[in-house]
Every structure is written in structure tokens, then in C-alpha cells.
Amino acid sequence: MHVRTPEQAAFASAIDAFCRDRTGTRAQRDALTNHGAEAHSPALYAEMAELGWLGVGLPPEHGGSGGGMSDVCLFAERTAYGLAPVGGYITTAVAAGPYARFGTEAQRATILGGIARGRVEAISISEPGAGSDVAALTCRATRAPGGFVVNGQKTWCSNAHLADHILLVARTDATRSRHDGLTLFCVPAGTPGMEVRGIPTMGGKEVNDVFFTDCFLPEDSVVGAVDRAWPQLMAGLNSERLILAAAMLGRGRRAFDDAVAYVKERKQFGQSVGSFQALKHRIADLATELDCCELLVYRVAAMVDEAPEQTLPREASMAKLKTTETAKRVALEGMQMMGGYGYATEYDMESHLRATVISTVYGGTSEIQRDIIGKTFGL
Template sequence: MYARTPEHASFADAIDAFCRAKTGTRAQRDALTQNGTEAHSPAIYAQMAELGWLGAGISPDHGGSGGGMTDVCLFAERTAYGLAPVGGYITTAVAAGPYAKFGTEAQKEKILGGIARGRVEAIAISEPGAGSDVAALTCRAVRVSGGFIINGQKTWCSNAHLADHILLVARTDPSGSRHEGLTMFCVPTGTPGMEIRGIPTLGGKEVNDVFFTDCFLPESAVVGTVDQAWKQLMAGLNSERLILAASMLGRGRRAFDDAVAYVKERKQFGRPVGSFQALKHRIADLATELDCCELLVYRVAAMADEAPERMLPREASMAKLKTTETAKRVAIEGMQMMGGYGYATEYDMESHLRATVISTVFGGTSEIQRDIIGKTFGL
């Protein structure tokens, strides 16, 4: 567990203790998530809000507890390790960034203050024809008297069904280059003309299609500057990648610890299976890789805290690539070491596998991360 300062160590220890008490058993987690079909528990989230944890990274001027990206990453990591059902946090933490950097004072008070009090926020970027190629998005926002009319479809919108608002990226001017003419909007869920439909997945209720049909948004819904959302979006995506990396660091460590505990207890041929060299060496390799991920994630978080205005595309993509791929490897190896029990829902390893495999896709696939990293070297 990373601890940059004594305060960070105390924060992490408090989260760990909370998770052991509230979400430490399968029975507790099933009761909070309708037997694992929900990724987010409003009850647990509200308790964390009361403790001030959801305000990590948000200025006290807007109801937060302060801190920086290191605090946000610690919260994401330790709640993931503790299997706390707070799936709404990632998109919420990512959405906070554009509002904090580009929002009006009224938007900051409403959105950032709401986050600190336990409200969930979501982001709508991807479309059926614009996933990895974000600049290809076609959802239109046409200016009319007093605001904009939105038409189009967004997809893979995590937590839209839980959110108070959706941070929408739409095309306001199609005449320029693909990276021009994009604008961010704050859309309250329930706005007439917006429909949210869940997409069934292996992870339960997590992602959604969002449809806009002649949906009117007032001028005050604009976040930042009209037609200038590309740079705003890139800053947000880099933060998203780092937060996702921290979350998968926690999940990967949990999968590792679960695997180690199993191979210490499981006996075959008269001895614990973990004592066989083949498994012992796997454990050694995975432990080394996870420590590398931890150093990378928190180095990038420290860089973000030292210079919040920096974009860090190379570093954020490296953290996301390395950590999600490592967490996936840990879960696959863990399932292999546990044999049939790794596939059974009696143990958590099968859920670790589902969570880590998809992490190499959302927030930009591993292939996209490699492409971004390559471009930063002028390739």
C-alpha cells in the first residue's frame, strides 16, 4: 500500500477498516448489490460521503475535503481492494475535473458540492460509430434562441442510470476539423428529450445507451467554451486513465491476495499447492509486476499534484496500460492456480476476472494507450 505522507497512510487505513467492517464478506456485498447485479450501493456511498471521503480532490470552497490526485487514487485503489460496491465513483471523479477547471461558479457549487455530498455523475462521449476514435462523434448540438437543441445517441455511458447529471460532449460546429467544434454540456438526468436505456453486460447494471431527441439545453448548460471542448476532453481523459489505473491496482492486489491465500491452504499430493515451484514462481512474478504498477500509478499522481495544469498523456496512458494489463494477468493466473474453484461463484476470483478483463477496454483500449504513448515519441 502506497503512503506518500502519514495523512495518506491514515486515509488508506481508514478505508481498509471501513471495507472490512461493511463489505468484508460475500453476504454483506450481496445484500448491498442485489446478489451482485448492481455495481453501486447508494447506502455505502452515502456513508462514505458522511465521512468526507467523496470530497477528496475537491476544493473546500466547493464542499470537498481538499487533497489532490494522490488522494483520489488512494480512494479508488483501496475501495477496489475492499470490493466496496461504489462503482459510481470513477465516472464521478472523472467528471469533477472538467467542472473544476472549466465550469462556472454555479456549476462548481452544484456539481462539485453534490459530489462531496454523495451524488453520482456520469459522462457521455462514446457513440455507436465513435469509440476509440472520439473525434468522429456526430451527436449534434444546434444553437437556437436561448440555448441548444441536442439530437443523437451516446453509448457505453457508465452510471448514467445513477447520475444526477451527464457531462455530454456534442458537436456544435461540423464545418471545421474533426477536433474542432465540440462543446461540453451539463445535462440533468430527467431532462425532456433524453432517454437512458441500460445495456446488459457480464458486470450487471453498469453501462447505458443515452438518446437525445430534440432535447433543449439552455446556454447555462455549457461547460467551458463553446466549440473548444477537445482540449477540455483530453485533460479529462488523462485523469480518467490514471483513476482507472488506481482502481485496477486495487483489484489486482485483491486478486493476488486471494490467490495466495488459496494456494497456501489448498493441498494436493500431501502439501500446499503454493509450495510447488511452478506456482511459487508465478506468485513471485505477479508480486513484482504489481509493485511496479504501484510505483507508476503514484508517480504519475504525484506529477499531477505538483503541476495540475499538465496533461501527462504519455504517463497517464502508461499507467492505464500497465496496470490494467497486469490486473488482468493476475486474475487469469489466479483462476488457473485455483483450478475449478477459480471459476466458481463461491469464490471472488471469477468476479476479479470479469472486472479486470473489461478494464483493458474502457477508458481507451490497451491498443489505443500504446498508440498514444508512441505518438508522444513523435512516431
């Protein structure tokens, strides 16, 4: 496994202790999530903000601790392992990047400062006709006196129902190439002309449709440069994919530990089922794969910390691909090893499976990650 600094080891230990105390039992998690219907607990999130953890990757001038990507990944991993219902953190950490890199000082003060204090942020890219093909988006922002008027629909927007702002990607120039003419906008919650409508899923209240009908956004809503959203988004792909990978590393490790605990206790034919070679070898393979994932995630995080301005399409996509697919495999194998109990809501394995299966879809599907990696070899 990767080597942590003494400060990172202490941080991880503090998160683990907090989760054992606050989310260590099913009863505690049910109380925080309305029996699993909510993926995010504002109360628990506020406690983490008080501890200063939510600003781990933010600059000190905006209430953060000035940590790097390795620290952000550590927080995402350990909270996921601890089953802390803070699903709002992932989109918040991803949305923070464009504001930090391209936002005005006022935007950075509002957004980054709010994140450190426990505010949730969201980013809206996908549309009914633009998922993996991001450049196909058609939501329009048309020039108007003093700003822009937005019309169109976004979909699969995680945490839009919780967010203080939505970082919107809209088309501002339809005459340019598919990858040009896109602009980022900061849209405050409750803006007239914007409607957020939840999409029911296996994961509960997580994702939303967002509708824009003659929604006026003032000029100072633009984040970065008009018509330059594509390169701005590309600059943040390292962060998005790494944070998602780190979270699934944590969830995969939790699914693994739960499976091991079960097969040690479950007796059949007069002995623990974990002692049978078929299960013992599965455990050995999964443990090896998870350690490989950890080394990959934190290696790429260290590369980002060394040179934050570089883009790492191959490495970041490898981390996201390998870790999400491995976490899904661990949950599937865990369910198989637990038999019917793995399918029962009494145990956490079924929720591990729901969380890991969707991770291979959002943030760029596994197929898209493979395509990106292939392209870096000139294919």
C-alpha cells in the same frame, strides 16, 4: 512500494477498516448489490459521503478536503481492494475535472458540492460509430433560441442510470475539423428528450445507451467554451487514466491476495499447491509486477499534484496500460491457479476477472494507450 504521508496512511487504514466492517463478506456485498446485479450501492456511498471521503479531491469551498490526485488515487485503490460496491465513484471523479477546470461558479457549486454530498455524475462520449475514434462522434447540438437542441445517440455511458447529471460531448459545428466544433454540456437527469436505457453486461447494471430526441439545453448548460470540448477533454486525460489505473491496482492486489490465500490452503499430493515451483514462480512474478504498477501510478499522481496544469499523455497512458493489463493477468493467473474453484461464483476470482478484463477496454483501450505512448516518441 510508494511512501505515503502520515495523513494518507491514516486515510488508507480508515478505508480498509470500513471495508472490512461493511463489505468484508460475500453476504454483506450481496445485500448491498442485489446479489451482484448492481455495481453501486447508494446506501454505502452515502455513508462514505458522511465521512467526508467523497470530497477528497475537491476544493474546500465546495465541501471537499482539498486533496490532490494522490489522495484520489488512494481512495480509488483502497475501495477497489475492499470490494466496496461504489462503482459510481470512478465516473464521478472523472466528470468532476471538467467542471472544476472550466465550469461556471454555479456549475461548480451544484456539481462539486453534490459530489461531496454523495451524488453520482457521469460523462458521455462514446457513440455506436465513435469509440476509440472519439473525434468521429456525430451527436449534434444545434443552436436554438436560448440554447441548443440535441439529437443523437450515445452508448457505453457508465452510471448514466444513477447520475444526477450527464456531462455530454456533442458536435456543435460540423464545418470545422474533426477535433474542433465539439462542446461540453451539463444535462440534468430527467431532462425532456433524453432517454437512458441500460445495456445488459457481465458486470450487471453499469453501462447505458443514452438517446437524445429534440432535447433542449439552455445556454447555461454549456461547460467551458462552445466548440472547445476537445482541448478541455485532453486537459483531463491524466485524471481519467490515473483513477482507472488506481482502481485496477486495488482490484489486482485483491485478486493476488485471494489467489495466495487459496494456494496456501489447497492441498494436493500431500502438500499445499503454492509450494510447487510452477505456482511459486507465478506468485513471485505477479507480486513484482503489482509493485511496479504501484510505483508507476503514484509517481504519475505526484507529478500531477506538483503541476496540475500539465498534460502527461505518455506517463498517464503508461499507468493505465500497465496497471489494467497487469490486473487482468493477475485475475487470469489466479483463476488458473484455483482451477475450477476460480470459475465458481462461490469465490471472488471470477468477479475479479470480469472487472479487470473490461478495464483494458474502457477509458481508452490498451491498443489506444500504446498508440499514444508511441506517438510521444515521434512515431
